Amino acid sequence: MPFSKDKKPLQAPPTEEKTVRTEGLFFKCDNCRQIIWKKELESNLNVCPKCDFHFKIGARHRLELLFDEGQYQEFDPNLTSTDPLNFFDRKSYRQRLEETQKAVGTKDALICARGKLGGREMIICAMEYSFIGGSMGAVMGEKITRAIEAALAEKRPLVIVSASGGARMMEGAFSLMQMAKISAALARLDEAGIPYISILTDPTTGGVTASFAMLGDLNVAEPGALIGFAGPRVIEQTIRQKLPKGFQRAEFLLEHGMIDAIVPRKELREYLINAFKFCLS
Amino acid sequence: MTDDPSRLPPGSDPDTVDLEDVKKQVHELRKRMGSRLTPWERVRLSRHELRPYTLDYVERLFTHFSEIHGDRRFGDDPAIVAGMALFHGEPVAVVGQQKGRNMKERLLRNYGMAQPEGYRKALRIMKFAEKFQRPVITLIDTPGAYPGIGAEERGQAEAIAYNLREMARLRVPIVCVVLGEGGSGGALGIGVGDRILMLENSVYSVISPESCSAILWKDQEHAEEAARALKLTPDYLYEFGLIDEVLPETGDGAHTDHATAAKTVDEALQRHLAEVSRLDPEERSRLRYEKFRRMGAVAEAAAKESLA
Numbered sequence: 001m002p003f004s005k006d007k008k009p010l011q012a013p014p015t016e017e018k019t020v021r022t023e024g025l026f027f028k029c030d031n032c033r034q035i036i037w038k039k040e041l042e043s044n045l046n047v048c049p050k051c052d053f054h055f056k057i058g059a060r061h062r063l064e065l066l067f068d069e070g071q072y073q074e075f076d077p078n079l080t081s082t083d084p085l086n087f088f089d090r091k092s093y094r095q096r097l098e099e100t101q102k103a104v105g106t107k108d109a110l111i112c113a114r115g116k117l118g119g120r121e122m123i124i125c126a127m128e129y130s131f132i133g134g135s136m137g138a139v140m141g142e143k144i145t146r147a148i149e150a151a152l153a154e155k156r157p158l159v160i161v162s163a164s165g166g167a168r169m170m171e172g173a174f175s176l177m178q179m180a181k182i183s184a185a186l187a188r189l190d191e192a193g194i195p196y197i198s199i200l201t202d203p204t205t206g207g208v209t210a211s212f213a214m215l216g217d218l219n220v221a222e223p224g225a226l227i228g229f230a231g232p233r234v235i236e237q238t239i240r241q242k243l244p245k246g247f248q249r250a251e252f253l254l255e256h257g258m259i260d261a262i263v264p265r266k267e268l269r270e271y272l273i274n275a276f277k278f279c280l281s
Numbered sequence: 282m283t284d285d286p287s288r289l290p291p292g293s294d295p296d297t298v299d300l301e302d303v304k305k306q307v308h309e310l311r312k313r314m315g316s317r318l319t320p321w322e323r324v325r326l327s328r329h330e331l332r333p334y335t336l337d338y339v340e341r342l343f344t345h346f347s348e349i350h351g352d353r354r355f356g357d358d359p360a361i362v363a364g365m366a367l368f369h370g371e372p373v374a375v376v377g378q379q380k381g382r383n384m385k386e387r388l389l390r391n392y393g394m395a396q397p398e399g400y401r402k403a404l405r406i407m408k409f410a411e412k413f414q415r416p417v418i419t420l421i422d423t424p425g426a427y428p429g430i431g432a433e434e435r436g437q438a439e440a441i442a443y444n445l446r447e448m449a450r451l452r453v454p455i456v457c458v459v460l461g462e463g464g465s466g467g468a469l470g471i472g473v474g475d476r477i478l479m480l481e482n483s484v485y486s487v488i489s490p491e492s493c494s495a496i497l498w499k500d501q502e503h504a505e506e507a508a509r510a511l512k513l514t515p516d517y518l519y520e521f522g523l524i525d526e527v528l529p530e531t532g533d534g535a536h537t538d539h540a541t542a543a544k545t546v547d548e549a550l551q552r553h554l555a556e557v558s559r560l561d562p563e564e565r566s567r568l569r570y571e572k573f574r575r576m577g578a579v580a581e582a583a584a585k586e587s588l589a
């Protein structure tokens with residue numbers, strides 16, 4: 001049955017957004033248009049085995065991939081937004097939060113965990129893009145700040161894996177101020193000589209990029225990740241012209257000297273192990 | 282006001298009333314008086330083309346202002362002005378976004394939307410001030426950091442991020458005043474300090490009401506509603522503990538009387554600078570950290586409740 005569907009003339013995806021379309025056991029890669037076994041994609045860390053396109057992965061999956069034997073202890077899982085603005089657009093933020101919490105299975109868009117990487121104790125925070133676009137409100141700000149303070153107190157290195165559209169509108173200036181709060185905590189970590197590596201994955205934009213995601217001792221990106229301050233649509237509307245191909249992709253940032261390295265997902269663990277060997281005895 | 286016991290919080294003794302309570306009462310009163318303006322009207326006023334801009338304040342508040350140009354890396358961004366000046370006879374560094382009043386000026390100043398080199402220049406001047414133990418005053422008035430190809434190529438995000446971290450640990454006093462538009466990360470990029478003050482008809486927001494409407498309502502028609510939902514006016518931000526003081530404007534707003542607005546800012550700057558200058562650098566640095574550390578702590582309390 002899936003084949004009959006796939007024989008339809010191929011349509012270009014509506015936006016540049018790449019998604020995995022699962023139809024039973026198969027999926028069609030929106031990047032290379034090839035049809036691949038879903039199992040094969042999963043065993044390849046959600047990277048297309050034909051074209052190497054890096055699809056998004058959830059926070060828990062990410063932590064499993066990075067920590068030794070996929071073992072970690074989550075901390076601060078229960079922090080949740082108080083909806084400080086009592087925000088309402090077409091529906092209430094409170095309702096949006098409840099629905100998202102139910103659908104995603106986390107209280108907000110970030111998971112913080114302790115565990116070992118290459119035998120070394122560390123703290124890794126990973127974002128959950130499916131939770132309101134990985135947006136940063138007071139909960140993410142507080143959790144990252146606590147993670148930094150824990151790294152400082154326990155003298156453990158810190159890794160933050162970003163996947164976020166930026167600050168969360170529904171928490172207004174509270175969201176904005178998280179940028180300053182986290183950056184201030186990172187100043188302390190920096191002074192204490194504790195390494196922090198920022199991993200920028202698709203997409204990392206707005207207030208997340210304009211704060212901690214660009215403040216790593218090393219800032220490394222996954223191939224093809226969209227990384228920027230302003231979103232491509234905002235820029236297009238402002239300058240009223242089409243953006244060049246590949247604009248704001250990881251390769252573009254590397255070329256412009258804005259990131260330190262592009263590391264494929266399957267090499268990320270090894271990269272971090274080596275980098276921390278450089279930073280620490 | 283303090284001699285009327287009915288105005289005091291229950292259980293407080295009129296003789297021991299503390300300044301914070303009085304400040305809160307004044308704030309409440311002002312809020313009620315100012316509430317005749319809707320948030321959207323405040324947004325419009327914050328952008329009023331006759332509103333005093335950074336250089337209008339520089340002219341009135343300082344003497345011997347001497348501009349310092351360039352980031353020594355790429356260029357000089359006219360959207361941010363920076364320099365040395367005397368404030369009541371004392372040397373200070375001044376940094377602020379500058380808008381233009383006519384088309385020519387607007388284009389030159391890029392509507393007050395800075396490029397990465399603007400943020401890098403700003404920090405360079407702040408570090409210069411730090412080296413010689415001079416306080417820093419920042420004047421915020423921007424729709425946001427410029428969203429353009431060149432800005433992205435040269436690291437707009439990195440420039441802002443770096444400023445946030447470095448301002449957090451700058452060892453000299455920093456007082457920030459939002460004069461008009463406090464546009465998101467572009468405002469915050471020069472907005473980390475010991476004190477954050479806002480003029481009554483200024484706004485400070487994570488996103489413009491127009492963009493918020495476009496994203497959440499999928500059209501441009503709901504900017505007014507978005508302005509209300511975002512709670513971007515100084516009265517709310519003071520209540521939330523995100524800013525330290527709301528500076529009142531007279532008449533119909535600062536655009537009708539630049540001299541009085543300047544006088545208000547002058548008085549507030551003197552007072553806050555004096556307070557934070559008295560602290561030793563270690564203490565000031567600790568307090569600045571704690572100030573931002575507390576922001577958004579509301580989420581923490583609720584989490585504790587939900588755990589119980």
Ligand SMILES: [Zn+2]
Pocket residue numbers: 029030031032033034048049050051052053
């Ligand atoms: Zn593919």
